[in-house]
Amino acid sequence: MTFLEFINHHQQIIYIVILMIFVGIVIIGRVPSVLHTPLMSGANAIHGVVVIGSIIVIGKAAPDNYFALGLGFLAVILGTLNVVGGFVVTDRMLEMFKNKKSK
């Protein structure tokens, strides 16, 4: 498969990637430095979406394929840690901003 074929075959995905890069840059462009840490933490939780890949990989593994089951199980745990821990930590950081303002 040549490079051109690859591009033709995956043109939708390539368009999505390009547009998403611009969306990602534009939406956080004006963030105040106070929010840098919570924003990083929130983005950190969002890339935990990789856990979906681990669910797919373990969900379609044969029940006797212990290599896939074992590593997949570990992947689901780690991915969930990323998602849940990430969102909870971010919420804790932001909770404090809110308290501060209402007082």
Place this chain on the structure above:
Amino acid sequence: MLLVPIYIVSSVSFILGLKMLSHPATARNGNLAAAAGMALAIFATIFMYIDPETGQGLHNYGWIFSGLILGSIVGTLAAKRVQMTAMPEMVSLFNGMGGACAALISLIEYQHLSHQDISSISGQKGMILIIVLGLIIGSVSFAGSMIAYGKLNGKIGDFSFKGQNILSILLLLIIIGLAVSLVMNPGQPVLFYVIFVLSLLYGAFFVFPIGGADMPVVISLLNSFTGVAAAFGGFLYDNMVMLTGGILVGAAGTLLTILMCKAMNRSLLNVLIGNFGGNASSSGGTSEMGSYKEVSLSDAAVQMAYANRVIIVPGYGLAVAQAQHVCHELEGILEERGVEVTYAIHPVAGRMPGHMNVLLAEADVSYDKLEEMEKANDDFPKTDVVLILGANDVVNPAAKTDPTSPIYGMPILEVEKAKSVIVNKRSMKPGYAGIENALFFQPKTSMLFGDAKKVLQELVAELKTI
């Protein structure tokens, strides 16, 4: 069929969530919106995903749900229990988990492919390429995040040797070479695992030489790496929510990295190859700096009690000592005596941008008492006493005056404009950047050594007796 619209809703929630996270008023709801979108996408995947190869849904629910439950419990506990001072480590740790997850997916998918016969596997070069890229980026992100975690924790020191940069680049070239060879000829499992190990090594080498002061920037960069690794997963499964979420974080994370560098007035390239803090030779040692003077607790207390205006400059020392509450108490006592007290917050004080705001908010310090750098710099000339609590590099005048200094050009809090400066530090050791601070040797500066919490408690006690 419902899976596609749900994925679309989730992708929109990620975009809106990130957008809302970048404004103080909406930030918290933004985080919740993204979390809701994530939960939706995860459960929709479990129950509605159809494997395009077999046309069947997912099974092994026992494994999936035990993993989800275990991860949720541990993640929630860890995130709830962590001290506010340890937030940066925590973010780094969670980021590493995401990277490891991406790498594991690649490991399993490659094993799955390599069990097919050679003819079919060589027809799937595109697939192999995506799997290998996911493996490399995921592993680098995992190893790098773990080293960053250890460094912020103080478990791992700075570690660099001559030629380290060259070795790193060499390692990267070897990894790329092996990856190309594997894609051209996919049936080489040994090569695949060698790439895995070398990527872990590269991730570690990537972070090892970088000084602690630059760690936030590195974590932000590794964060965007993990985003890209997640996006490769999306590519692999044609899964749009993974793709959009991953690319979004990859792009936003890269921009955020650059913004953080700008706040510190450093270039990204400098951060990555500069070995900041590793070799502190530029300022010539203490002997040229002259002598400093110490102040007693009671003198410091009297100075502040009879001042009209006091500005507190919190830094990392306040954070490690967990002194934010007693600091608030000190502020209250001074205010009762009619002293005007505010806090000057440098954008990168502490170890993360915004770190000090979060800490002081935890101690119920009112929002309008926190002054940003520009405003504080206007106020210093009208200030009688500046109390610096464990901040060092952010008040180092070398950033303005000494072009050879590694922090030259970084905007600083110009505390030396105030009538007098009291510096609380544990010792005369240099700060994170590893450079001397001429401020401490100026005639208007006096030093108050000790742990920030203990010193503040004693100051409070002293003030009560005046």
